[in-house]
Amino acid sequence: MSAFKSLLRTPWFWGVIGIVLLLSLNVIKDPTYLAIGINPTTGLLAGNLLDILRVSAPIIMIALGMTFVIATKGIDLSVGSIMAVGGAAAMELLRSLNASTSFGAMFMAIALALLLGAVLGLVNGLLVSIVGLQPFISTLVMMLAARGIARVITGGQNTNSQNQPFQQIANGQVLGLPISFVAAIVIVIVVTVIMRRTALGLMIESIGVNPDASRLAGIRPRPILITVYVLSGILAAGGGLFTVSEVMTVDVSGTGYQMELDAILAVVIGGTSLAGGKFSILGSTVGALLIATLNKTVLFLGVSAAATPAFKAIVIVLLVLLQSERVRTFVLQAGRRRTRKEVVA
Template sequence: MRSALRSQYFWGVVALVLLVGVNVVKDPSFVQITINDGNLYGSLIDILRASAPVLMIATGMTLVIATGGIDLSVGAVMCVAGAVSMEFLANVSDPGSLTSVLSALGLALGLSLVLGMVNGFFVSVLGLQPFITTLIMMLAGRGIAKVITAGQNTTATSAPFRWISNGYVLGFPVAFLIALVVVAALALVVRRTALGLMIESVGINPKASRMAGIRPRNILFTVYAVSGLLAGMAGVFTTANVMTVEVAKTGMNMELDAILAVVIGGTSLAGGKFSLGGSVIGALLIVTLDKTITFLSIPSAATPAFKAVVIVIICLLQSERVRALFTHRRPRPPAPPAQNPTQTLEEVVA
């Protein structure tokens, strides 16, 4: 039990179970899953589908934070990816063809990768602060999206592109399966190769890692590029769901959800050791919390406060001092010195 309490994301799992329990108390049908035409439907399946964009940006954010940085531009990159894909499909002659869908997907991911590489260049080569660099990109990204769409919300019609977010494979939402495959592949790369250790070493001490033969510049450039690419995939999921991009709303505040998911997952904002599995739990928790807020009919004015209280409680439970309250055991008093049975009463008293 004590080893479980020391786990990086133990309390995230507990909070996730409790949130599901709260919804079940209000409506037992919350966990009910139905099968229609071989596909699964229900509130839990909706949570899996909605978690796909958060999983993407949380995974990229985990790698960035592990190096001691931060990426505030993921929401804006999502908007750019959605804008370029919707604008392309809205103006192409055959938006439903496979070529058009692949082209829109390639443009979205390609442009997102470029924006991530720009962040990586500024941070790794020019040595700018990640906070300032990505903050600038957050503002510039919204501007780029407005230029692409001429400042208007863009809507397109393409059944194959919409399938990326709303389709099913083997009964499960295809968006969640894609996100799960991407996270699993990335986890395999960083944990089965030396890349994960190099990322952690850069986050702990960049100078020491450089002296050990690691090139922090390449590592930093790579993680920001990956973060931008995954944010672009998240933007595709978000816009394909409704086939509309809203420049002012798409991806708004998603960077905050990504950071919260990473923190809930047990990764320190100071950099160093990270947990992709913990970030997955954090992403599912964030989406479940949003679903719970809607399910409980909490007023929109009180939604931020309710969400903040739950997240603060989880972060407090992850604190070393708070966890010590559950794992600390009062030391036993020292045993009295053994007495020699041959001693006389006067010797014992003395």
């Protein structure tokens, strides 16, 4: 019983419940919603669940980076625009190389995108830690600047290219799972090991809890802040690669648009407080899967574009209320009072 109560207090548990409820809602509309079959064109497994996993990959990436930024009591509003920069750089390089089957071209495109993500993240980190600007202002400026950089890279036009190895990042499969999702989970595991097996994770949390006490304890906040923003930039660029590899086209206005909001929601749903401090990588991953499931559900149910934000807001608010121990306690106490009244009557 104590283990179950502890689970109820775990934010990511309610994220899992939210995913199950959304999938159940879809199954009610179409009993075959969870079916997995073979795509006759590609010969690969196909189904709604696999689609959800594929579209969750970029959200997982940016939510992972956002987790550490928020843990330091910061925020990164530029991740969506950095996704566009990473995708634009990759598409432009592949188009210029004109190597439709070259693995070398693919690796060059990936390296260039991640390098640009690291540079833009470094600028964010320097503005926050050295210049002393508020994270909200610094990353808001970068959000606008990076979108402009993406337009400069592509000449203001949507760019497409052909490279089969690169396209397989999103459309290929490993053991029946999308390669992008598998790659995202591997990255999550690697980052988790680094954060939990070294002192880096503790230093990030300590800065978020009390930067002054951390400084007195010998922790230098500036290198840590720079590190988390660089990591956020790299992961955002990686998310951009996952996004553009699906259709081999970058939309300089649409790629990564408002993805920073999905990342923040995923992190908060996963249990990382916007006030900084302790973070949950597992929680952020579950939150990203929930956001992907919610986006897919909105499309599947045919919710109009005008009503989509309201529908998503209602689902997220309900989930946050379920996470609140105060709300759960109030509901339980109300139920007990009602039960006692019925017994007395």
